[in-house]
Amino acid sequence: MKKxxxxxIAALAMCFGxxxxxxxxxxxxxEDLNQLEAQKIVNNYNQAFLKYVxxxxxxxxxxxxxxxxxxxTRAIDAxxxxxxxxxxxxxxxxxxxxxxxxxxxxxxKQIPSDLSDYYVTHxxxxxxxxxxxxYPNSNMNQLEFAKTSPARISWDGKQEGEWFHIxxxxxxxxxxxxxxxxxxxxxxxxxxYYNSSDSKWHDKWIGVPGSEIGEDYKDYYYICFxxxxxxxxxxxxxxxxxxNGAKVNVEGRFVGENGANAxxxxxxxxxxxxxxxxxxxxxxxxxxxxxxxxxxxxxYYAPGNDNYTDWIIRLVKxxxxxxxxxxxxxxxxxxxxxxxxxxxxxxxVFTVEYKTATTAKVTLYAAGGTxxxxxxxxxxxxxxxxxxxxxxxxxxxxxxxxKANVNGVAPVVLFESLTVDKSKRGNDIExxxxxxxxxxxxxxxxNWIELTATGGEPAAKLxxxxxxxxxxxxxxxxxxIKDKYxxxxxxxxxxxxxxxxx
Numbered sequence: 001m002k003k004x005x006x007x008x009i010a011a012l013a014m015c016f017g018x019x020x021x022x023x024x025x026x027x028x029x030x031e032d033l034n035q036l037e038a039q040k041i042v043n044n045y046n047q048a049f050l051k052y053v054x055x056x057x058x059x060x061x062x063x064x065x066x067x068x069x070x071x072x073t074r075a076i077d078a079x080x081x082x083x084x085x086x087x088x089x090x091x092x093x094x095x096x097x098x099x100x101x102x103x104x105x106x107x108x109k110q111i112p113s114d115l116s117d118y119y120v121t122h123x124x125x126x127x128x129x130x131x132x133x134x135y136p137n138s139n140m141n142q143l144e145f146a147k148t149s150p151a152r153i154s155w156d157g158k159q160e161g162e163w164f165h166i167x168x169x170x171x172x173x174x175x176x177x178x179x180x181x182x183x184x185x186x187x188x189x190x191x192x193y194y195n196s197s198d199s200k201w202h203d204k205w206i207g208v209p210g211s212e213i214g215e216d217y218k219d220y221y222y223i224c225f226x227x228x229x230x231x232x233x234x235x236x237x238x239x240x241x242x243x244n245g246a247k248v249n250v251e252g253r254f255v256g257e258n259g260a261n262a263x264x265x266x267x268x269x270x271x272x273x274x275x276x277x278x279x280x281x282x283x284x285x286x287x288x289x290x291x292x293x294x295x296x297x298x299x300y301y302a303p304g305n306d307n308y309t310d311w312i313i314r315l316v317k318x319x320x321x322x323x324x325x326x327x328x329x330x331x332x333x334x335x336x337x338x339x340x341x342x343x344x345x346x347x348x349v350f351t352v353e354y355k356t357a358t359t360a361k362v363t364l365y366a367a368g369g370t371x372x373x374x375x376x377x378x379x380x381x382x383x384x385x386x387x388x389x390x391x392x393x394x395x396x397x398x399x400x401x402x403k404a405n406v407n408g409v410a411p412v413v414l415f416e417s418l419t420v421d422k423s424k425r426g427n428d429i430e431x432x433x434x435x436x437x438x439x440x441x442x443x444x445x446x447n448w449i450e451l452t453a454t455g456g457e458p459a460a461k462l463x464x465x466x467x468x469x470x471x472x473x474x475x476x477x478x479x480x481i482k483d484k485y486x487x488x489x490x491x492x493x494x495x496x497x498x499x500x501x502x
Contacts, residue, residue: 030439034447041435041449045335049458052343052482056493063453064463065427067325068497086119086180087316093217098124098309100213101224105306110207111188112221117318120166120181123222124312131302135197135229137310142194143169144201151189155253157200157230159192169313182318191223193311198229206308225311228304235278235296236262241289248284250275255292264290327353329469330426332451332461334369334433342480345462346400347433348373348380351469352426355417362415362429365469368400368477372434374448376418383412393444402477411469425463427453468501 050057126137146152148162166181192203205225210217236254240246250272254262265288267275276283334347347369353361367373367380371394374380381387381395386406389395397405421428436446451460468474475481482488487500 030445034436034445038435038447038449041335044338045333045460046458048338049343051339052337053489053492056489057456057458058492058494058496059456061492061496062455063459063461064328065425065453066455066496067425068465068499086121086182087220089121089123089314094124096213096217097208097222097312097314101208101222101312102307102309104206104208104224104308107206109190109203109205111190112315115221115315115317116187117182117184118315119318120169120183121314121316122169123314124309126310128227128310130227130305131229133197133229133302135195135227135302137227139195139197139229140193140202140225140227140311141196143313144192144194145183145186145188146190146192147186147188149189153190153192153201153203155256156234157195157198157202159201161189163192184318191225191313193225195227195229198231200230202228202230204228204304210314219316221315223313223315224308226304226306226308227302227310229302231301236292237294237296238262238264238267238290239293240284240287241291242287247293248275248277248290249279249296251278253295255295262292264288324466326422327351327466328426329365329464329466330429330431330461331464331468331474332431334371334373335435335449335451335460336369336371342478342483344368344400344475344477344479345481346474346477347371348375348431349399349469349474350375350380350414351466352420352429353466354420354422357422358419359417360415360420360422361413362418363469364412364414366399366474367395368397368402368405368474369433370394370397372446374430374432375414376429378414380414383414384409385412397477400474400477405477427463431461464501465499473501 120143125140129136143166144159144163145166146159146161146163151161154160164183164186166183169181190203191205192201194201202225205223208222208224210220210222213222233251234253235249235251238248238250238254240248250267254266264286267273267286267290268288273286274283275286329349329351331345332348333343333345336347337343346366348364349366349368350362350364353363355361362375364375364380364383367384372379372381372389379387381389381398384398384406386396386398398409399405399407401407418429420426431451432448433451434446435449436444438444453459453461453463475484485501487498487502491498491500
C-alpha cells in the first residue's frame with residue numbers, strides 16, 4: 001500500500017458503530033480493512049516519534065532529502081565548545097603574529113566575506129597597562145560578534161544591532177592558553193570586547209590576513225584589538241561666544257556627532273535648553289552659537305594608542321566533513337517503535353550511488369527488522385541470503401548485533417542500475433514493510449505499508465551520507481539514535497542541514 005487517506009473508509013467505520021444506517025452497507029473489502037489498520041499503525045508511530053523527539057520538528061526539516069551542509073557543523077551556535085579539530089597554536093605562530101601586528105597602525109576593519117562557519121582561537125593577550133588609572137589588558141575579558149546591522153558599538157559603549165557572546169573567552173588569558181570555539185552559519189559583521197574597567201563595549205580593532213604574515217598562516221585571519229577605556233561620566237566642553245569665549249561643561253558626548261562638532265543649536269534640538277556646570281554650579285541658557293570644542297574625561301580616559309597587540313584572536317574556517325553531495329545512504333524504521341522503545345533507524349540501511357541523473361547502484365548494509373521489508377520490490381532479508389522466516393513469519397536481524405541477529409554479513413548489491421530521479425536523493429525509492437496478520441479464518445493476509453518522510457512531519461526514513469553505511473555508523477538493535485548521536489535532536493528541532501552523525 002502507498003499512502004492512506006482517512007475519508008470514506010473512516011466514515012464507513014463510524015457507520016458500523018450505530019445499530020442501523022439509512023442505506024444498505026456494502027461488505028467491507030480486505031483492502032479497506034488493510035487501509036484502516038495501516039492508518040492506525042502510522043498514527044501510532046507518528047505519536048511515538050513526536051514523543052521521542054520532544055515534540056520538536058523544524059518546519060523546514062527535510063530529513064536529509066533536502067541535503068546537508070558540506071561544512072563541519074557539530075555546534076549550531078557560539079555556545080558549542082569544540083576543543084579538537086581546530087589547528088593548534090604554537091609559540092612560533094604566536095610570536096610571528098605578535099611581531100607583525102606590532103608594526104601596524106590603524107587600518108580599516110575588514111572581515112572575510114565568505115566567513116560563516118569558523119573557529120575562534122586565542123592567540124595573544126599582552127600585559128600592558130593604560131591610562132592614568134593603569135587599566136591592564138586583562139580587563140578585556142569578554143568577546144562578542146555582531147551579525148545584524150548596524151553591528152557597531154555606540155559612542156557611549158553600547159551595542160547596536162544583534163550581538164552574540166562567544167563562550168570561554170570570559171576571563172583574562174595567559175600567552176600559553178588557547179581555547180577553540182566553533183561558530184556556525186553566522187557571518188560576523190563586527191567584533192567587540194567588554195572592558196570591565198569602564199563597564200563598556202569597545203570595537204577598536206583591525207583585521208589582518210594571515211597571508212601578510214607568512215605562507216604558513218595563509219588560511220587564517222586575525223582580529224587584533226587596541227585597548228581603550230571610557231569614563232563613566234563624559235562631558236563636552238562648549239565655548240560660549242556671548243561670554244567672551246568662556247567654557248561650560250555639558251554632560252554627554254556631543255563632539256563628533258553626525259561627523260561634525262556640535263553647536264548650541266544641536267543641544268536645543270535635543271531638548272536641552274539650560275545646563276548646569278557640574279564644577280562651578282552655575283546654570284546657563286543655551287545659545288545657538290555655542291561651539292563644542294573638546295571632550296572632558298577627567299582622569300579615567302585611556303583612548304588607545306593604535307597598537308593592536310593588546311588582544312589577538314584567530315579565525316579559521318571549519319573543516320570540510322567530506323559530505324558526498326551526490327551519493328546518499330537511507331536508513332529506516334519499520335513502524336514498530338513505540339513509546340516504550342528507542343528509535344534506532346536500523347531496520348534497513350542501504351546506499352544509493354548515482355551513475356547518471358536517472359540510474360543508481362543500490363547496496364544493502366543492514367536489515368535490523370524482523371518483519372518482511374522490501375526496497376524497490378526486493379525483500380532485504382532474502383537479498384542477504386536469509387530467506388526463510390520462522391513459524392511466525394519473522395526474519396533474523398542482520399548486522400545489528402541483537403541476540404537473534406546474524407552479524408558480519410558482507411554488503412549486498414540490490415540493484416546495479418535502478419531507475420531513479422537523482423534530484424530526489426533516494427526519497428523516490430519505495431520502501432515497504434509488511435504489517436499483515438492472520439484473519440478470522442487463520443489465513444495470513446499481507447498489509448504492505450510504505451515508509452515515508454514528509455517535510456516537517458514525523459519520518460520513518462532518513463537520508464544521511466554514504467559514510468554512515470561504509471563506516472558502520474548505524475545503531476545497534478534498540479540503541480537510541482539520539483543517545484548515540486547527541487546532535488540528532490538539534491538536527492530534528494532546528495538545524496536541517498546539520499551533519500549530525502559525525
